[in-house]
Amino acid sequence: MTDRKNEHVPAANFIRNIVEADLAAGKHASRRWAGRPGPAAVQAEAPLDAAKIRTRFPPEPNGYLHFGHAKSICLNFGLAEQFGGRCHLRFDDTNPEKEEQEYVDSIIDAVKWLGFHWQDGVEDNLYHASDYFDWMVQFAESLIETGHAYVDSQSAEEMRANRGTLTQPGKDSPYRNRSVAENQDLFRRMQAGEFADGAHILRAKIDMASPNINLRDPAIFRIRHATHHRTGDKFCVYPMYTFAHPIEDALENITHSICTLEFEDQRPFYDWLLERLADAGLLLRPLPHQYEFSRLNLTYVVLSKRKLIQLVEEKHVEGWDDPRLPTLVGARRRGYTAEGFRLLMERIGVTKSDSLIDYSVLEECMRETLNESAERRIAVLDPLKLIITNYPEGQSEECHAPNHPLKPELGKRAMPFSRELWIEREDFMEEPVKGYHRLYPGNMARLRYGFVVKCTGCEKDAAGNVTAVLCEYLPDSKSGTPGADNYKVKGNLHWVSAAHAYAAEVRLYDRLFKVANPGGRRGGDPEELERDFLDDINPNSKVVIGAQLEPALKDAKAEERFQFERHGYFVADRVDSKAGAPVFNRAVTLKDSWGHGAK
Structure with missing residues (x-):
């Protein structure tokens, strides 16, 4: 990375360029907005949408947000702010077995902490995918009626075997040519709860020979006898994410649906589905368009949900808000600033090329913002x-x-x-x-x-x-x-x-891992060696000391940040600090101590 210290020119952002071109061409100017999400029947007679663009941040409420999510939050909310638009916060709660209200609350808190909002005196754009389940069922029934969907009764193993490979076409399901009437009857009975989980599944009818595996009759509704944290037991069929995601965007009048690169292969189905529903008169044009960008990749951290869960459940860290974890709740507790994250995202830009950002770039952004704000x-x-x-x-x-x-x-x-x-x-x-x-x-x-x-x-x-x-x-x-x-x-x-002096507990936090690529191969490793990322945990990532502080610090309030002269930037812990007895966490040292092999 080039040194951008004190440089305030935003880095390249190809999506910003797309938005500018779309606005200049009036691509989305004819959209109508009834003040709430809905299909064509809701929006058709509504006034023109006053928001020039609409973006969304659509987390699944099944975990805590991490640094990678911060990039998406800053991008989506930032574009809406810049171009006179609106950004929606939407909970993609289509999986009844994973979502919990605890995660919903933590996500709302994290987005607000980063400095973004979805409501004002005019609009409140907080939504849940589960609010749209009835419309999604209606849209699925329309696809059946127009011959674009069918109920498949193969087992999961049979479907997998018939799907084909990247080099071999798939095989048609023996149930692919069921009549419209039979498919309608089966889908209604699926909704009524007559069948066990996995007995049937509703699939889009596209092309089993498509070179894009995602177009080989993808599943769109499955049976799940599970209690949903918002809709209770009303439904026993639930939409697949790839079906729900484009519909949610269209119902909310989203103009630019921004995803990470792993969804690029899903874009053809995204477009196929919305075009079919628009042809049926269920959605208004212009339709949303999906754009993909590279996710945030940082050295010295792991952002894999599986690995983060392992760190927490095996107690290598002290919960999801451990200041060493790359979760936003952990970063906040450590003393990192929302302004620092926003500065980082501005500096690294938005591209379609995967790149690895050195953790020192994030730390320098924190130093810059803390140097300005911390007494x-x-x-x-x-x-x-x-x-x-x-x-x-x-x-x-x-x-x-x-x-x-x-x-x-x-x-x-x-x-x-x-x-x-x-x-x-x-x-x-x-x-x-x-x-x-x-x-x-x-x-x-x-x-x-x-x-x-x-x-x-x-x-x-x-x-x-x-x-x-x-x-x-x-x-x-x-x-x-x-x-x-x-x-x-x-x-x-x-x-x-x-x-x-005020005698206080001070926690000196450092990077959780001692190598740039935790669990990654290193030069000289034999081919058969598989490294465990847990072996790369830094044993000195947390050191607790007793310190002597100037008396004014005894009155520090939780989350107040300071520069301890000569030492670095510290924050009064938001969990363990008490009135008159704050505990301090080190956010970042005054200088990079990891450069040039220092550690």
């Missing part, structure tokens, strides 16, 4: 006591630090200064290495926002470990006073007052 605070993550031997015991005073160096309007905050402070353990060396400018006996350094101190020695325990650093301060060297300019020192240390 600064002081945290000592590996505390070592510093004692200022010439500062009066029991006394304290205020030092002042800017809340945000790029935003002076945010003002400054007071930080208490006292005789005993916490500093980072790495900021003291009894025997310094060459080029070390922090504290060592005889050296001077500035306590950031405070005073210059001179190290006079240290205290040790019986094992020889340093337990405290001893210093003297220069009273006329306080930052912000005229005397501060009299001292030129190279070391600049951060600190917190020991008497006032």
Whole structure:
């Protein structure tokens, strides 16, 4: 990837170009919209659609959204925003055995968190595919009536055997030429619940010799005796996704149906189905058109639903909102920003070419947005006591630090200064290495926002470990006073007052996997070797420490983000933080620590 830092020109987006051309040509200008989804009978007398385009984000509510979904969300909602259109949030709940309300709620929450909305004072475009089941049955009956669908009674094994291969045509089902009347009767009885699951299936009647296997009489309705989380037991036949998806788009007046590349081979059936239904007078033209783009592929993560489920169920992570998981709920808990995701999607663009995006690109987008928004605070993550031997015991005073160096309007905050402070353990060396400018006996350094101190020695325990650093301060060297300019020192240390510090749990999160392609083959692997992605889990992906924080952080509210100076960007955990007792998660370090083989 090229370095696009501080570059604000959007990357290539071929779908944006298509939309612009369609609008210039007036391709969708004749669409009508009754203010709600519906077939031709609902839309025919309605006014022209005020939305110039309509897109949709159609998740199946059977899991938590991941980073790949964020690309689709940003693309669909973003195009609607840019071109004066509407984007619908539609739950594709056609599978009664998998959907749960828990997932519906989490998806709604994730889309809102990313900053997108489907409702305003004019329209509310939240829909469910299950709302259209009656119309889908009606459309299936129309296909039967016009000779474009039939009830097949083969077993699943027989259908599979007769389907053919990529090089061999399929064979017609022995039930393919049933009469319209017989097919109508069987389909009605399927709906009435007379048959067991799998006894019959309704198929489109297209071409068993088609070179596109998806056109070899695809299944469109199957029997499922299962309770649906919204429609209950009203239905015992359910549409297949490839049948439901184009119909949902058409009922909702979608102009640009945007999918990932694996649906490209399904587009001929998408078009075939909508044309048949329009010919029957059930849908109005112009019809929706499907476009495909490459999905998001990132290094150091797995986005496979199967692998994510395995990580959760086998407790390699601590639930779907674990900050190490590439789920949106996990990213939010980690402290990633919605703005960062939107910036990433703008930077990588939209193409039809598969490419692998380095995880550092995502992290850099997070750093950029957090650098703009996060106020600064002081945290000592590996505390070592510093004692200022010439500062009066029991006394304290205020030092002042800017809340945000790029935003002076945010003002400054007071930080208490006292005789005993916490500093980072790495900021003291009894025997310094060459080029070390922090504290060592005889050296001077500035306590950031405070005073210059001179190290006079240290205290040790019986094992020889340093337990405290001893210093003297220069009273006329306080930052912000005229005397501060009299001292030129190279070391600049951060600190917190020991008497006032907030002792907190801090979780240092890092990448969940230690290699770019978890479970992938590596150079030199024997041909027979199959790697397990679980073996590539980073054992240091979560380190929990006790830290000493400046007292202002004790009042941090859940999801408040800060830059801990010198360390990175952190967030008050949205689950475990309590009023007056926040727990902090590291979102991202200040600099990329994974580049050039650093890890």
